Amino acid sequence: MDTETMAAETRAKRPIRWHVGVFLAPAVLVYTAFMILPLFGTLQLSLFRNIEQSQVFVGLGNFRTLFGDPNWSVNFWNALRNNVWFFIIHMLVQNPIGILLAALLSSPRLRFTAFYRTAIFVPTILSFVIVGFAWKLILSPIWGVAPHLMDFVGLKSFFTPWLGKEQYALTALSLVSVWQFVGIPMMLIYAALLSIPDEVIEAAECDGVTGMAQFWKIKLPLILPSIGIISILTFVGNFNAFDLIYTAQGALAGPNYSTDILGTFLYRAFFGFQLQVGDPNMGAAIATIMFLIILAGVCVYLFLVQTRLRRYQF
Amino acid sequence: MSTATRSLPRTIGAHAILVTYTVIALFPVILVVMNSFKSRAGIFGAPLTPPTANTFDLIGYTTVFGQGDFFHYFQNSLVVTVASLFFVLLFGAMAAFALSEYRFRGNTLMGLYLALGIMIPIRLGTVAILQLMVASGLVNTLTALILVYTAQGLPLAIFILSEFMKQVSNDLKNAGRIDGLSEYTIFFRLVLPLVRPAMATVAVFTMIPIWNDLWFPLILAPSEETKTVTLGAQLFLGQFVTNWNAILAALSLAILPVLILYVIFSRQLIRGITSGAVK
Numbered sequence: 001m002d003t004e005t006m007a008a009e010t011r012a013k014r015p016i017r018w019h020v021g022v023f024l025a026p027a028v029l030v031y032t033a034f035m036i037l038p039l040f041g042t043l044q045l046s047l048f049r050n051i052e053q054s055q056v057f058v059g060l061g062n063f064r065t066l067f068g069d070p071n072w073s074v075n076f077w078n079a080l081r082n083n084v085w086f087f088i089i090h091m092l093v094q095n096p097i098g099i100l101l102a103a104l105l106s107s108p109r110l111r112f113t114a115f116y117r118t119a120i121f122v123p124t125i126l127s128f129v130i131v132g133f134a135w136k137l138i139l140s141p142i143w144g145v146a147p148h149l150m151d152f153v154g155l156k157s158f159f160t161p162w163l164g165k166e167q168y169a170l171t172a173l174s175l176v177s178v179w180q181f182v183g184i185p186m187m188l189i190y191a192a193l194l195s196i197p198d199e200v201i202e203a204a205e206c207d208g209v210t211g212m213a214q215f216w217k218i219k220l221p222l223i224l225p226s227i228g229i230i231s232i233l234t235f236v237g238n239f240n241a242f243d244l245i246y247t248a249q250g251a252l253a254g255p256n257y258s259t260d261i262l263g264t265f266l267y268r269a270f271f272g273f274q275l276q277v278g279d280p281n282m283g284a285a286i287a288t289i290m291f292l293i294i295l296a297g298v299c300v301y302l303f304l305v306q307t308r309l310r311r312y313q314f
Numbered sequence: 315m316s317t318a319t320r321s322l323p324r325t326i327g328a329h330a331i332l333v334t335y336t337v338i339a340l341f342p343v344i345l346v347v348m349n350s351f352k353s354r355a356g357i358f359g360a361p362l363t364p365p366t367a368n369t370f371d372l373i374g375y376t377t378v379f380g381q382g383d384f385f386h387y388f389q390n391s392l393v394v395t396v397a398s399l400f401f402v403l404l405f406g407a408m409a410a411f412a413l414s415e416y417r418f419r420g421n422t423l424m425g426l427y428l429a430l431g432i433m434i435p436i437r438l439g440t441v442a443i444l445q446l447m448v449a450s451g452l453v454n455t456l457t458a459l460i461l462v463y464t465a466q467g468l469p470l471a472i473f474i475l476s477e478f479m480k481q482v483s484n485d486l487k488n489a490g491r492i493d494g495l496s497e498y499t500i501f502f503r504l505v506l507p508l509v510r511p512a513m514a515t516v517a518v519f520t521m522i523p524i525w526n527d528l529w530f531p532l533i534l535a536p537s538e539e540t541k542t543v544t545l546g547a548q549l550f551l552g553q554f555v556t557n558w559n560a561i562l563a564a565l566s567l568a569i570l571p572v573l574i575l576y577v578i579f580s581r582q583l584i585r586g587i588t589s590g591a592v593k
Contacts, residue, residue, distance in 0.1 A: 019497040020416045027409035027428070027468050030401070034443065034465035035431050041442030101335060104328045112329075118580050119336045122343060125576050127526035129548045130568050133561070134342045143558075145345065145361050179338070187584065211324070232433075240435045243528045247548055263437075270441060271533075284441045291438045298433045 043291065045284035055281075062285040072269075072282070078257055079265040082170055086261055087238040089174035090181075095230055097178070098185025099223075103215055105186070106193040117190070121183035128180075132247030135176045139163050163248065166258040173259055177244050181237070185230040192226035193219060225306070232301040239293050242267060262290050343569060350374050350562035357558055374563030378550070381560070383538075384567065387546035394456050394542060395524050398463035402520050403513055405464065406471030407479075411501050413472070414479040415487070425476070431469030436462065437529055447534055454537040462530055467520040474519075478512035479505060515586030518579050525572065543568065 046062055048055040066072050101120060105113050123131065138145050139162055147159040162172040196219060204210070204218045242263030245253050251273050253260035268276065270283030348364055349357050356369025365371075378384060413425050436443075443462060444453075452458040482505055490500045506513075531545040541549075547568045554560045576583075 017416065017418070020412050020418055022498075023408040023412035023501070024424070026401075027405040027472065028424075030405060030461065031428060031431065031465050031468050034446075034461050035436050035439065036427075038439030038442035038446060039434065039436075041445070042439050045441055045445075097335075101332065104332055107324075107328055110325065110328060112332075116332045116336055117584060118577075120332075120339045121580070121584070122573070122576065123339055125522050125526075125572055126343070126569060127544050127547075127572070128528060129526075129544050129551070130346075130565055131342075133551050134346050134565060137558075137561070138342055138345065143358065143361060148362065182339075236433060236435065240437055242437075246528065247551075266440075280441050280445070287438045287441060291434070294434060294438075 039291070042284045042287050045281055046288040049281050050279075062281055063289075066282070066285050066289070075257065075260065075265060076286070079260045079262050082259065083239060083241075083261040085170060086174050086177070086241065087235060089171065090178060090234050090238055091231065093175065094178040094182050095185050095227070095234065098182050098230070099189050099227070101182070101186045102189035102193055103219070105190050117187075120186060123180045124183035126180070128243035129247045131176065131180050132244050135179075136163060136248050139172065164255055166255050169249070169255060170259045173245060173248060176248070177241070180244075184233065188226050188230055189223055192223040196222050228301065228305045232297060232305075235297040235301075236294055239290060239297070262286065262293075266290065343573075346562055347566045347569065350559075350566040352559075354559055357562070371559070374559030374561075375567075377554075377557065377560040378563045378567060381550070381554075384543065384546060384550075384564075387541050387543040388571075390456060390540055391525060391543040394459045394463065395521055397456075397460045398467060398524050399517055399520055401460070401464040402467035402471050403517060406468050406516065407475050407506060407509070407513065408501070409468070410472045410475035410479050411505060414476040428469055428472050431466070432473060436466045440529070440533060444533060452534075454535050454540050456535065456540055458534045459530055459540075459542075462534065463524045463527075467524070471516045471520060474516050475509060475512055478509045482508050511582075514579075514582050518583045518586065521575075522572075 047057060047059060049058045049061060050056075066076050101116075104110070105117060137143055141147070141159075141161045147156055150156045150159050160168070162168040200218065200222070201214070204214050209217060239262060241261060245259050245261055245264050246267070249255075249259050251264060251268055251271075253264045266283055266286045267273075269286050270278055270280060272278030345361070349361060351365045351372065351374075352369045353371035353373065356365065356371065360369070363369075409428065413421060413428075447453045447458045452461075486504060487500055490504050495503070526544055527542075528544050528548060531540075531542045532548075535541070536545065547564055550564050551561055554564075
């Protein structure tokens with residue numbers, strides 16, 4: 001028998017591996033049915049409009065309404081602007097604080113690090129409802145905890161009801177969100193710092209590079225990939241945020257829409273609120289815009305950031 | 315030694331910053347829990363002092379237990395979280411095993427397809443998810459929430475678990491095959507027990523966002539029967555805006571279970587993060 005027919009025979013004999021399918025099927029089915037198909041369903045819905053009880057294809061009509069019709073566009077651009085500001089605050093405050101805390105935690109021979117780590121991560125595990133409401137109470141002028149505390153450091157005159165003032169509310173809420181999520185960059189950077197091998201640090205010390213210089217010149221370049229990851233996680237999280245604003249300021253994202261971000265705008269458009277009637281197609285259009293923003297961010301990360309940053313394998 | 319003299323102030327500085335931040339992180343939580351045990355006069359008179367014999371009062375807790383159906387909400391949350399967790403771990407481990415163990419056409423593509431959901435939030439599909447649930451009559455059932463959360467948790471679970479399953483020794487699995495074990499037995503009897511630590515990590519990562527989620531309970535299951543504790547607390551807080559005792563007690567009740575679980579699992583969680591589970 002020549003080898004050709006033998007190979008053919010074994011191929012024919014080889015049974016179909018049903019178990020591979022069985023292992024994959026439940027996850028793929030649930031994931032496809034409740035995540036991928038609805039996502040595309042939403043993208044598709046954004047191209048239709050409900051006219052006289054039937055769905056009519058309008059192409060990009062909903063987007064034209066969203067960008068151009070003053071009834072929608074004013075709120076949309078406002079929400080987008082606020083969302084960008086929300087993201088900027090996170091990048092400027094949350095991530096540097098996270099990196100600082102991680103750098104301190106990873107310093108050798110420091111005691112109680114396990115305690116600090118655990119304690120600083122506590123806000124991250126709490127629900128938005130708790131965080132939003134607890135801070136609403138603390139910042140409330142009725143209770144007076146915030147002015148009382150500021151009195152200790154002589155800053156009482158600076159207190160105003162931040163959440164109630166249009167010019168401060170969004171920044172205040174962004175900082176509350178920073179307070180809640182600082183644990184995530186801290187942990188990821190901490191993990192990255194721990195994975196730098198001792199030899200690299202020792203070599204730096206032999207060359208007289210210690211302390212701050214060591215951090216800036218040796219460690220920071222080595223943790224850049226992790227900084228890239230926390231940036232993209234922050235981006236996706238921020239442009240998808242909803243809960244904190246909703247619990248602290250309600251669906252109207254007051255005062256006077258000053259804390260409205262894309263998530264709350266989507267909620268109002270989809271479900272309607274007070275006088276406004278819910279419109280699933282406009283909701284889908286907003287969700288599509290959010291999808292495109294997040295997709296653009298992820299693509300920038302994958303193709304520009306991740307390919308340029310060299311991953312150091314030790 | 316020069317390094318010793320230089321490092322002492324630095325150590326003190328490091329502790330000072332870390333202690334300050336720890337206080338900032340814990341202060342709101344402690345403040346809320348502390349004041350929930352006080353009378354109204356105590357809450358407003360001296361918000362920063364722990365309850366004393368004079369100001370100690372459980373009126374907030376009695377209001378919460380008298381008014382809201384918190385026990386029922388709690389049960390709903392528990393059912394949804396535990397069921398979703400079970401399916402995420404079971405289906406996730408099965409798919410991760412298939413992806414890491416067998417070579418088949420489209421393996422990489424399937425892996426990428428399943429990883430998509432790590433970056434793209436499921437929330438963006440809400441409009442169509444609601445239509446789907448309306449069409450299948452699942453609105454206002456816990457099943458709807460369980461299905462959505464299972465889909466939400468799967469991508470990260472598969473991603474993390476397949477990394478770990480690649481490390482399970484091939485010799486072990488092949489020895490099982492020679493002994494005539496079926497692929498299913500190999501998976502359930504040999505591989506699953508070995509990746510238990512990774513499963514625990516995935517469990518913690520999956521559990522927290524599900525327990526805390528407000529969006530899907532609000533949209534898919536807002537009825538009295540199916541409210542989760544997060545949504546229940548949100549509505550309760552809205553109704554009792556001026557009853558500070560009740561609000562603080564409700565907040566404390568919402569904080570405590572999560573905090574207790576966290577203290578139990580924090581080692582697991584932190585080890586999971588720092589071992590590079592999220593990359």
